[in-house]
Amino acid sequence: MMVKSIEPTLASHPSTSPVGDNAPRVDATQKLTGAATFTDDLQFGPGLLHGRVVRSPHAHAIIKSIDTSKAEALPGVRAVVTGKNYPGYLGLYLQDRHIFCRDRVRYVGDPVAGIVATTEDVAEQALDLIDVEYEELEGVFDPVFGATPEAPLIHPDMGDYVVANFIFPKPGTNISNHFKIRKGDTEAAWKECSAVIERTYRIPHVQHVPLEPHAAIARADQDGTVTLWSSTQSPFAQRNLIAKALGKSQSDVRVIGHYVGGGFGSKAGVTMEAPAVVMAMQVEGQPVKLRLTREEEFYTTFVRQGLVAEIKLGCDSTGKILAMENKFYWDGGAYTEYGVNVTRASGYSSTGPYEVPNVKTDSYCVYTNHPVGGPFRGFGMPEMHAGIEQCIDELALEIGMDRVQFRRINCLKEGSILVTGSRMHPTGLPQCLDKAAEAIGWGKKSEPSGPNKRRGKGLALMWKAPAMPPNAGSSAWVELREDGTLNVGLGGQELGQGTFTVSAQMAAATLGVPFDWVHIASPVDTKYSPYEWQTVASRLTWSMGNAIVNAAKDARKQIIDLVAESWEEDPADLDIVNGEVISYKSEEAMSLKDIVIYGLPKEGDSGWIGGPVVGRGRFMPTYVTGLDPETGQGERAVVHYTTGAQAVEVEVDLETGRVEVLRGVAAFDMGKAINPDQVRAQMEGGLVQGMSTALFEGFKLEDGHLLNPSFVDYRIATSADAPDQIEAIIVEVPQDDGPFGARGIGEHPMVPTIPAIANAIADALGIRISEPPFSSEKVYLAMLDKGLVD
């Protein structure tokens, strides 16, 4: 037997579970040396063709005619495609969009025609040679107006669109979803309140601005198959949606996703990839690259949709919140790949992280002639919390209660009754609140750095659930190699959030091998990789993590059963530690590399047992129920809520109105930090991204035209703006169905940042500004208005 005995005891096999370790990122070296491949880096040789898209210059218009003849005559132009031959619809929850517009354009930037040429320059030249005759229509540029019967209809055919059964469009209006909460009796509750406040907040459109613009290369082969290399969060959803829109089988569409240079939601679902595919279908056999310019990136993929939120909140004299009424008007834009579900998510989370017995919420997704609203880190929660968490502060002040104490009384605890009627699972929200308040030095004023400066502190809480269909699934495989190392097959995308690293940690810990024995089978390729719904909703560590753990357990069982049979031992006495199978009973040990491919010989040269080991695993939540369409009540609306708190200290310059975030504290409960350093990296980066949207960012839209589509005119936070210090605090109250107890943490750190900063500005100046960004100009004018400066 190929068994070596170990001397003297099993103490030489200490457990080396890498879960909870700050394992180095598996992608770091590639990314630091320039070796990491992003989509635009792929080499296709001289046969590569280049595409450009002709876009609507109008916010709302009928297409009367398109003449492509001049463009087609330009030397170097290989094909021009319009929507004429592509009647199919695209859409994740509500199929409302053609690949190229057919009869109508609905926003400035809507794709009207695609040009395929031998070079990008020729394609660019041909853009001006497409003659499109439009008949302009009245547009809708405000969601509150858009929801009224007077507004022009943007989608007259909405009644015919295919829609998911939990989305409720109102045909004959611009309302693409209306989600309602009717819980308790708000009318009666207002009478019991000793303080009530009512506020309206407006949140502008912002853009994800991943540093990597969208890029896609498509090739259509003569056998009817399509291959798409794309910078995407959703290879499998792209396969599914593009196949459906083209009337193809999902097997005929292959999507390959390399490293993604930042997504934040902008690369979820399908945007420019479907046009790239039909452009390639005009020139079979040749790859066509479509790469968005930075300007196109700003308004032709997804934007974070605008919001008008009307919030009414009341409490009794002890500070207990009794009632809440919300009206959310989401500016969904021209189409609604995700907007309808942002609307739903904000509805079923509409109390914020508080227990409120009486709630009435109406959350509307409204078509407008603005850029297409999509998912953005937090999926509606940053926008929604911006108002709610300011109301919480104001209500506490109104009844003379400390704002942290007010939150402590009302925030969700285990067993609290949620807005949808179910009960809260174990949560560390109260600990997050206390730790954040302590770390920021709540209640203590610090000295400003100069006579014309004012300081203030602000705090906000948050909650967020993964927003997804109830049955969004994950799968994984774990294959062992001759050297005993693991190759982990997965379908989730590495966007920077560190999913490959924590996947490797979980696989290593489950199977019993060192962290650096794990390799990730990347790039994700729908032809070879196991199914994953999408890399969105902060769901991978939890959902894909479960699938990986199950796959590693399956491989582990195959190995242990095999060795137990060979050693004639009980599998319960065996373990895999540090890459060796060991027996606690016989104290024998054997390296995985001697087992996992070739199996083991039977006694006396009488044959072999075993064979190459491949473990498989899957995960899908099975317990999410529907909600009553009239009341929004149900048994279990979501899989779980990640909760947390943020606190900031700001200094405002009275001479300029400039707001500087000096310090930030983030305390979140992610159940279990699989990799604490990477968790802290999410908390730091999320806070600064949230700060950027609070202080600098916002679309300047005029009749549907974006006036600031560049980094000069649309400023994001730079190294000069980052706070001096961010303290990231990990709270771990385990998730019952999470791998190692983990929940997601990717999106959450930017959810409470706008209100935390708004509350700090109010603390410093006594001023509230209803619409971010809290730019120097706005703050200065507000100070002038208030008489703080003259």
Added chain:
Amino acid sequence: MAQHNLTLTVNGDPTTVTVPSHYTLLQMLREKLALTGTKNGCAAGECGACTVMMDGEPVNSCMVLAAECDGARIDTVESLAQDSQLDPIQEAFIETSAVQCGFCTPGVLISTRALLDRNPDPTEAEIREAIVGNLCRCTGYLSIIKAVRKSASTRAEAEV
């Protein structure tokens, strides 16, 4: 279309390349020399993802015409690691978790290298200023600032 024949040094290697007149240094690197570590984030000199060293100075390669590079020395992210050994700057980025999506990383590394070459012991304010033209949407910059400080001290120790 007019073409230019250029002779230059790229990452230490003598290189000759023919490019159209309107090509930028960024296009030359990515499309003619297949050096794709340098990234195209905006093509307008606003994001810093394409930062490379030209004769020892950091430049936005999207704003430099390739034809101007005749005779120049260009160093890109691919030149940092030598003989399978990461540069201390790269090591520091791993240690402080300063890499997320990785798209801004090559440009940030080059700006860091340029800073440390001219100022081996920068203050935090000098670090922030040196990378202010390198936009990063993931990290929030603090881990990058830490990495730069760390690599400055590692380089200082190495020279002692």
